[in-house]
Amino acid sequence: MASEETNHPVRLKVPVRAEDLENLKIGTVVYLDGLIYTAREGVYKKILEDGGSLPTDLVSTSNVNFHCSPAAAIEDDGTYNVGGVTATASFRFSHWMADWFSLTGAKIIIGKGGMSEQDYRELFVPVGAIYLTTVGYGTGALLGRGIKDVKAVYWVEELGNAQAMWVFEVENFGPFLVESDLEGNSLFEQHNKLINANLEKLYDGLKAPALSRFGETDDRKDELI
Amino acid sequence: MISDQQIEQVAGQIMAKAAIDIPDDYRRGIEDMAKWEKGELSCFVLKTMMDNWDAASEDRRPMCADTGLPRYYVKVGNDARLEGGFIGLERALRAATARATHDIPLRPNRVHPLWRTDHNNNVGINAPEIDWSFEPEVDWIDITTVHKGGLFGSDYRMLFPGDGIDGIKRFFLDTLIAFGKRGLACQPAIVGVGLGGSKDTTMVLGKQAACLRVVGDRNPDPKVAELEMELKKLGNSIGMGAMGFVGTSMVADCHIEVGFTHTGGMPMSVHTFCLSSRRATVRIHADGKTEFRGNPEWFTPYMRRETVEWPVKKPTTQSV
Numbered sequence: 001m002a003s004e005e006t007n008h009p010v011r012l013k014v015p016v017r018a019e020d021l022e023n024l025k026i027g028t029v030v031y032l033d034g035l036i037y038t039a040r041e042g043v044y045k046k047i048l049e050d051g052g053s054l055p056t057d058l059v060s061t062s063n064v065n066f067h068c069s070p071a072a073a074i075e076d077d078g079t080y081n082v083g084g085v086t087a088t089a090s091f092r093f094s095h096w097m098a099d100w101f102s103l104t105g106a107k108i109i110i111g112k113g114g115m116s117e118q119d120y121r122e123l124f125v126p127v128g129a130i131y132l133t134t135v136g137y138g139t140g141a142l143l144g145r146g147i148k149d150v151k152a153v154y155w156v157e158e159l160g161n162a163q164a165m166w167v168f169e170v171e172n173f174g175p176f177l178v179e180s181d182l183e184g185n186s187l188f189e190q191h192n193k194l195i196n197a198n199l200e201k202l203y204d205g206l207k208a209p210a211l212s213r214f215g216e217t218d219d220r221k222d223e224l225i
Numbered sequence: 226m227i228s229d230q231q232i233e234q235v236a237g238q239i240m241a242k243a244a245i246d247i248p249d250d251y252r253r254g255i256e257d258m259a260k261w262e263k264g265e266l267s268c269f270v271l272k273t274m275m276d277n278w279d280a281a282s283e284d285r286r287p288m289c290a291d292t293g294l295p296r297y298y299v300k301v302g303n304d305a306r307l308e309g310g311f312i313g314l315e316r317a318l319r320a321a322t323a324r325a326t327h328d329i330p331l332r333p334n335r336v337h338p339l340w341r342t343d344h345n346n347n348v349g350i351n352a353p354e355i356d357w358s359f360e361p362e363v364d365w366i367d368i369t370t371v372h373k374g375g376l377f378g379s380d381y382r383m384l385f386p387g388d389g390i391d392g393i394k395r396f397f398l399d400t401l402i403a404f405g406k407r408g409l410a411c412q413p414a415i416v417g418v419g420l421g422g423s424k425d426t427t428m429v430l431g432k433q434a435a436c437l438r439v440v441g442d443r444n445p446d447p448k449v450a451e452l453e454m455e456l457k458k459l460g461n462s463i464g465m466g467a468m469g470f471v472g473t474s475m476v477a478d479c480h481i482e483v484g485f486t487h488t489g490g491m492p493m494s495v496h497t498f499c500l501s502s503r504r505a506t507v508r509i510h511a512d513g514k515t516e517f518r519g520n521p522e523w524f525t526p527y528m529r530r531e532t533v534e535w536p537v538k539k540p541t542t543q544s545v
Contacts, residue, residue: 027266071244071290073330083330084281086290089376089409113407135273136468137411138289138501141281142273160343161333175273177266188407191266191470198464199402206395209388220399223406 009175015063016107021130024178026187030132031174035151035167036064036110040088042163044096046155047103055154055165059104062167067093067111069162071140072150080150082168084140087112090131091225094119101127110176112137113188116225120184132176133187139175146173196221227366227509229309229317235507235515236321239370240295241329242505244287247278248519251415251502254440254477258413264472271413271467271474274500288501292331293374295322295347296354298437298523302363305511315355318368322347331372356429361527361535364511369521371436371504378410378497381428386491390452393420393493394459400495401460405475408468411499413477415440416460419494422484431494434480436504437523444481445529453479467500477502482524 012020014034024030037058039047046052067090071083090111097115100106101123109124110132124131134143149169156164179187199220217224252275259271281288297318301307307314323346326333333345335352347353360367380400384392397418404410417435419427443450457479466472486492508516527535 029269069290069332071287071292071330071332073327081330084287084290088291113409133468136270136277136500137408138291138499139273139277140290141284141286141288142277144286144290145280145284160336160341161345162336162343163341187266188469192406194471195406195464195469202398202459202463203395206391207388209382209392209395210385211383213382220402224403225407225409 011172015061018107018128021107021128021182024130024181026178026181026185026190028178029174030176030178031172032064032176033171033173034064034169035062036066036170036173037062037168038066038068038070038166039100040067040069040093040163042159043155043165044093044100046159048096048099054104055152055167058167063105063107065100065104065106065109067109070166071144072161072166074153074156074161080153082144082147082150084144085147086137086140086143087134089113091115094123097123101129108132110134113225114179114186116223117180117184117186117189120180120186124180125182125184128182130178130182131180133179135175135177142175143173146170192223226306226308227511227513229313231509231513232314232368233317233321235509236297236318236368236370237325237328239368239505239507239517240321240325240331242517243370243372243503244292244329244331245281245285246505247281247288248439248502248504250439250441250519251477252278255413258474258477262466262472262474264466264470266470267466267468267472267474270470274467287329287331288503289499290332291374292326292334292347293372293503294334294352294354295331295370295372296356298356298358298369298371298433298521300358300360300367300523302365303359303361304364305366306364307366318353318355319348322353358523358528360525365508367506367508367522369437369504369506369523373436373503374411374499378404378414379432379495381424381492381494383424384491384493385489388491392491393418393452394456396493397456397459397495398463401463401475401497402465404497405463405465406469408470410497412497413467413474414497414499415477415502416456416479417496417498418456418479418481419496420481420483421486421492423486424492426484427492427494430482430484431496433523434482435496435498437521438480439520440478442478442480445526449481449483453481456481
């Protein structure tokens, strides 16, 4: 397990350079400084399926995509009040990632729960991208503290606050854990292997219910994502 | 007479309390868990959770940006008088939701399921939900708000009497393992189990058991209480801790609620609350005095009554 690395947090400046990611091992604690943006299903659909255009300076200023919607209000005078930010589960977005990487050059995806090791190998590794998971998931106040400014919000009228693209200036923004490294190893899958070894004996002696259910899997070592 | 204006005002206050302040019972539960947790990453997650609660309270910002589906549980005293009646109370809770969404701020989460229409205020068709219960011989109302995420961690299954405790244990394990991987269930959490009733009742009881009972509370039926403790232990023996990392911190507590059910069935639901356990309660007395508290005290002896009469009539002693 990646215990020794968790004690040495790493701070990265965004946009991150290829060499910044080279030595990051799964389980490492990471904090970010610079510009990051949110994009999830609303933005992916708009840009990748409905022919929308990216904000002109997005690609040159940030290569970090956060799967997130902030707890934030837009005031009548156009200013923003950002309370907390937390991630949403990323596995639902994997079918958009190949196109998103090639359009934006994103190098870091931040979210909840990660994606499969297969996704990392097929989608992330070829473009030199890694995945950072938020910690605990409900740590919105700590992440909210790291947001210093809202640089822009795109498509809020059309997509609503939650699905709009928010561009944040962040400082010491974290903590995050490296869930996949440049080789496509997954921290979650590493832990799942260890946990799976214990599962069979949990069910020892418990008789199966009378009525079965249709399902996509009966193997508890599988993941549902 | 309890006024609509006061209801709206205090409902806004509990919305903020629920979003920002971790309930004391849950904090103690997690502090206790942290003492036993050996998994390195699970420990790191627990520590970060506690840092996050402190940051939220200090900055008065939400613990979690996913507002979940904010909703209300209202218990009305049989002698309570409401200025605007039940319609006025419902309107006040909807108004408080919209205002709190902007003022705290909370993330506007509620959208139309098909058209994805977002009013940016967490109000819409059938939203927020308001569940009702009643209490005899008192003149106050209790309003509890719960903000719980809604995508992962709950499941339902029709079991049968012959499936017995084995069936209950299997389905409990199935649900925790399925949604615990990668921490999708946002564990460690209070886990609620609904047993019996009709299918919809099963879901409602399990949800309320998770969200409206506090860590350390036990079902008044000693055998059900024993099963609660057994399931808690079972969940923490899976080997899966906070965020799905190797560890033991999965179930902060387990609460079971039962309802009389079909003679041939034993429907079951499992619900995981989350690592922010967002709930807050206020009592409004007839004279306008308010009391805020962390324990919803939703399941009263009256709610769990088994007989026709209330109060339960003692059998009269017959002379021979």
